Amino acid sequence: MSVTRSTLFALISVVFLILAAGCTGPEKVQPTSPSPSVEPVAVGVSSQITGACTPVTITQTDGTEITLPCHPERIIVTNSNAAEMMIAIGAGDKILGVTQSTTNVSYIMEKIPQAENIGDWQIPNVEKILALHPDVVIAYASSKPKNTDQLAAANITLVYLDCFRLPTLAHDARALGTLTGHKNEAEVYARLVEDTVADVTAKVKTIPENSYPAVYSESYTDYMAAGPGSGSDELLSLAGGKNIAEDVAASSMKISTEWVVARQPTYIFKVISSGNSKPFPEIHAALVNRTGWDTIPAVKNDRVYLFANDVQYGPRAYIGLVYTAQLLHPDDFRELHPRAMLDEYALRYVSGTNRTGMVYP
Known part of the structure; x- marks a missing residue:
């Protein structure tokens, strides 16, 4: 009888264990919560993750x-000067689109x-911009895109930085440095610009104003004088030159041969576009052989010079200031070496920018 009870007890225990096992399901796997520091990125104009930055x-x-x-x-x-400056401060890897004119600049x-090419700098292609999903589009402040309304309607963020006028060059560099997270690199460049301008202007202040030579400065277009407020006028003012077009009503003005001859400039400077295909000697010969110009002191004394626009405007404009000051006041600026400065810029900031001459002859 005791055996029977023992056997029965064992059977009941086995049944209980089987039932208990059957009532216990597989362990549920809890879903993993997404990290609070990472949010899904919406597919749109911007790729920025709003919850993970300042x-x-x-x-x-x-x-x-x-x-x-x-930080974008x-x-x-859309501004080629800003593109060069971004490369100079080490932020070139953030650039994913440029304009047609920039694609022609090899360096x-x-x-x-x-x-990628997003079209004309004045009317950039909205569809191409949207396809690249930019965080921001940088454009000229002084010459904003003509389709700004379309860009704004497409929710494209625009930042306006010129990066070409000498008086605002250091400021724009610092702004780009802050924007891209390259503040230290931008500060080094900005101080180089400021120190160069300070050295030149300090020397110019020691030169009597009545010794400032008269200069006719012509832009890309023939007989288009650079007036007050233009980039060329700013360089002349800082370098100790007297712009013969300082009294015109605009920053640029169409003039005549007679107008230039009547004002008898001591120097003639002409800015040549980076898109120009003619050799500098050919342009220079045509300039000095204009009708009636053989009576102008600048022509008679071989003081007619061509400037590549890269040293009149843009990140290298501070070097253009040194070139200008040295031409106008050679005895006072003998110790400065603008060509060496250009080589240093190519070594430290943007290689290839010293491949061609910037001033002719």
Whole structure:
């Protein structure tokens, strides 16, 4: 009887264990919560992750402030000068789009082969911009895109930085440095610009104003004089030159041969576009042989010079200032070596920018 009870107890225990096992399901796997520091990126114009960065504020060239949610990582540049400056401060890898004119500049495109063509700088292609999903588009402050309304309607963020006028060059560099997270590199460049300008202007102040030579400065277009407020006029003023067009009503003005002859300039400077295909000697010969110009002191004394626009405007304008000061006041600026400065810029900032001469002859 005791055996029977033992056997029965064992059977009941086995049944209980089987039932208990059957009532216990597989362990549920809890879903993994997404990391609070990472949010899904919406597919749209911007690729920025709004929850993982700090807002950045800069002052644009026109003096207005703009605040972005993050340091932009995907940048389109409709301003070739800004593209060169970004490369100079080490932010070229953030450029994913440039304009048609920039694609023709070999020393820029060599550094940013990833950049796509988004069309004309004055009317950039909205569809191409949207397809690249930029965080920001950098454009000229002094010559804004003609389709700004379309760009704004497409929710494209625009930042206005000139990066070409000498008086605002250091400011724009610092703004770009803050924007892209390259503040230290931008500061080094900005101080180089400021120190160069300070050295030149300090020397110019020791020269009597009545010794400032008269200069006719002509832009890309023949007989288009650079008036007050133009980039060329600013260089002349800082370098100790007297612009014979300082009294015209605009920053540029169409004039005549007679107008130049009547004002008898001591020097003649002409700016040549980077898109020019004619050899400098050919352009220079045509300039000095204009009808009636053989009576102008600048022509008679071989003081007619061509300037590549790269040293009149843009990140290398501080070197253009040194070239200008040395031409106007050779005895006072013998110790400065603008060609060596150009070589240093190519070594430290943007290689290839010293491949061709900047001033002729």
